[in-house]
Amino acid sequence: xxxxxxxxxxxxxxxxxxxxxxxxxxxxxxxxxxxxxxxxxxxxxxxxxxxxxxxxxxxxxxxxxxxxxxxxxxxxxxxxxxxxxxxxxxxxxxxxxxxxxxxxxxxxxxxxxxxxxxxxxxxxxxxxxxxxxxxxxxxxxxxxxxxxxxxxxxxxxxxxxxxxx
Ligand code: NI
Numbered sequence: 001x002x003x004x005x006x007x008x009x010x011x012x013x014x015x016x017x018x019x020x021x022x023x024x025x026x027x028x029x030x031x032x033x034x035x036x037x038x039x040x041x042x043x044x045x046x047x048x049x050x051x052x053x054x055x056x057x058x059x060x061x062x063x064x065x066x067x068x069x070x071x072x073x074x075x076x077x078x079x080x081x082x083x084x085x086x087x088x089x090x091x092x093x094x095x096x097x098x099x100x101x102x103x104x105x106x107x108x109x110x111x112x113x114x115x116x117x118x119x120x121x122x123x124x125x126x127x128x129x130x131x132x133x134x135x136x137x138x139x140x141x142x143x144x145x146x147x148x149x150x151x152x153x154x155x156x157x158x159x160x161x162x163x164x165x
Contacts, residue, residue, distance in 0.1 A: 027080040031147055032088045034075050034095050038107040041068045042123040066110065072152035073098070075136065079144035089144050101135045125153045129161045137163065 044061040045054035054062040061067070075098050079088045105115055111123035117135060121127050129151040137146050152158040 027083075029078060029080055030088050031076050031078045032091065032094070032144075033077075034091055034098065036073045036075070036095070036098050036103055038071050038073065038103050039068055040071060040106050040109055040111050041066045042111040043067070044122055044124060046122065066112075069153050071106075072158075073102070073132070074148075074150040074152075075146070076148040076150075077140060077144040078147040082143075089141055093141055094144075097140055098136065101139050102132050125151055125157070125159045129159050133161050133163055 042061070043063060043066050044058040049057075051062075051064075075094065077089065077094060081088055105117070109115055111118050111128065117131055118128070121131065129149055132151065133146070133149055136149070140146055146163065148160060148162045150158050150160045
């Protein structure tokens with residue numbers, strides 16, 4: 001049976017403020033991940049390469065008439081547990097931020113043509129994950145830090161980025 005919210009909060013406050021079980025532990029820093037989904041079309045290639053060279057390097061992903069992927073996006077933030085709620089953050093806030101800054105621009109769009117912040121960028125998963133990072137860094141609640149983004153292009157291929165070089 002779940003504890004009533006106020007009792008659960010009191011437990012968390014006792015634990016993380018150094019109550020009987022938590023003495024000396026300080027605030028726990030925890031990573032929290034929200035998974036989101038979007039579908040998008042793209043074509044990989046370089047305009048300054050011949051069609052043959054693009055096909056050799058990018059294969060099916062260079063198809064002239066586009067193709068799509070079902071992407072999964074895992075956004076991980078890190079922060080201290082709020083002793084009052086027991087949460088690092090309300091996951092709805094994280095979901096809303098990612099939807100507004102990223103998903104609404106990408107879902108059911110053509111990454112080459114429709115997305116202002118991907119203009120002129122070859123839309124590989126690698127380039128896309130860095131662009132998504134730049135969209136989210138600084139746009140999240142101030143109590144958490146963006147820690148890691150994992151972008152799945154297929155169930156077997158993903159890239160991950162934690163900022164920086
Ligand atoms: Ni592709």
